[in-house]
Amino acid sequence: MTFDLLAQTLVSGVLIGFVFALVAVGLTLIFGMMEIVNFAHGEFLMMAMYASFWMWSLFALDPLVSLPITTLALMLMGAVTYKLIIKRILNAPMLAQIFATFGLMVFLRSLAQFLWTPNFRVIQHSLVSDVRLEVGSVFVGLPQLVAAMGAVLTFAFIYWLVEKTETGRAMMATAEDRDAAALMGIDSERMFTMAWAIGSGCVGVAGALLSTYYYIQPEVGAVFGITTFVVVALGGFGSIPGAFVAGILVGLVQVFAGLIIGPSLKFAVVLAIYLLVVLMRPQGLLGKF
């Protein structure tokens, strides 16, 4: 393996890893708040990508220009999901919780297939497409670079929001002890809604960024969704810094596995990592429990 190839693979891995981290932080935030795994998280991402696609296709809006709209739309979708479904199963047995979001996953995936057919769609000629930068001997596609930068910035913003602001502390307090937080005058209902809005908003940003270079189809959420579970498990369910580290690691594993044992088997390697992690270190790398 030459040095150039190594550097090239390393860079691609880190770039996609940043995007994984952003998708994962949304999932981990929701889990940290209420211990519910949103099985439809990947499908939310798919919806965001379609939102970008249709705004580009119908109104000629570039995915990067329409990014704020996509994000708002996804935040609304998250909040509505909480109000209509999640709120009612907060105290239900785990089986009901699994099946509720699982049903949502099947519903959204088949909704996309019903409305927009299973065809692969691609956004051509966005603001950033068809540009490649050359740093030394490493080529970097501008769409990938912009997506990674956008993901890192959003991730930093989420970290700041949760760890440093009053609202974030109120959210963490609710996560810690719902009743005690309520006694301190924190509206837990509002906090949960916010967690879903922010968690889904992350996916909105990620979907808009990905849509500049990734194919869009109803099952795109499946691959990302499962990868996200791996990232969240590796980083530790509920850990925000963990999601960041694990996102990059999974990104690197994926590209190196693709390089060494072939692109068609790289997904299997990523999944094997999930199994290894949950069996050997269930709390993940930076998990709290």
Added chain:
Amino acid sequence: MNQQQAGLAGPAVPGEPKQRPIEEAAPFRGRFKAMALVAFILFLLAFPHLFTMPFQQHIAILIFVNALMAVAWNITGGYTGQVSLGNTIFFGVGAYTSTVLFKDYLVSPWAGMLVGIALSILLAVAVGYPCFRLQGHYFAIATIAVGEILYTVVVNTQVLGAAVGIQLPILPESWINMEFHGTDKTSYYYIILAFLATAMITVYWIERSKLGFYFRAIKEDPDGARALGINITRYKLFAFMLSATFTAMAGTFYAQYVLFIDPNSTIYIMVSITMCLMAVLGGIGTLWGPVIGAAVLISISESTRVMLGGTGMAVDLLIYGFLVMAVAVYQPNGLIGMLKGIGRRG
């Protein structure tokens, strides 16, 4: 009240007999139920002679295959509460084992099915032993991972037909070859009906044996069950092995019925999802729930296919996803819980 507690809402307190008090209180109703059951069984036996059109028999066979998978899923998912989203691995192993043996070595599918079952049981132990330490969603996602890994491996294995799949050899029709050509599907109908009956009788027996109480105790209160001296991992594994057995049987039957298998129809995650959706919709942790769920799903699938054309519009799954959400949120006992609720009031 006991029945109300089945399903997602959690089973009855272990040790408390199920259903019996109602039957004892109303012997007439119990006898009526038994007569209705006998009539239903006679109807099922006579079905292929009453409805001779290939389409009608095909629908019945589809319902039975899917019901078999859902009943099998229900043993681990419904009774012990371990949600497996990777049961497709057993279906795939069942289908591929008998097919490869049949095609390359002319081994009768019946023998191939037994080998497939044995391999599935081994796989269930290999997967279950480490993974049953995980709880709730960790286990569910782990089983997704196992399923996807097997899918990826088969897609990349030339001997197993890779992504293209395997066409089964067309041999003279006979019971030993488990192949029946022509439009009359009566033989297939009886084979799958027998498989389904075997699975349901097993579940019926489990429900009434000590095993059933162990299973429900594990679902309801694992720590309590452990404190009572129940070896949790052993019983979870046993449930998983049973589940694997019946799913593998369904796999072999599917291969012999369709005479073509590929990774997308046998090891894909949607196969796992379908099994689980049928059981959840019908009512998990009940004998008839998965069968009702399968009948409803196949009816929805086939009628949307007829109305909208088989263009892969996924309307059936659209309706299904919605129903499962609604069931999880509003009626955790599934359709069967709803029926029982109406029956009690009426």
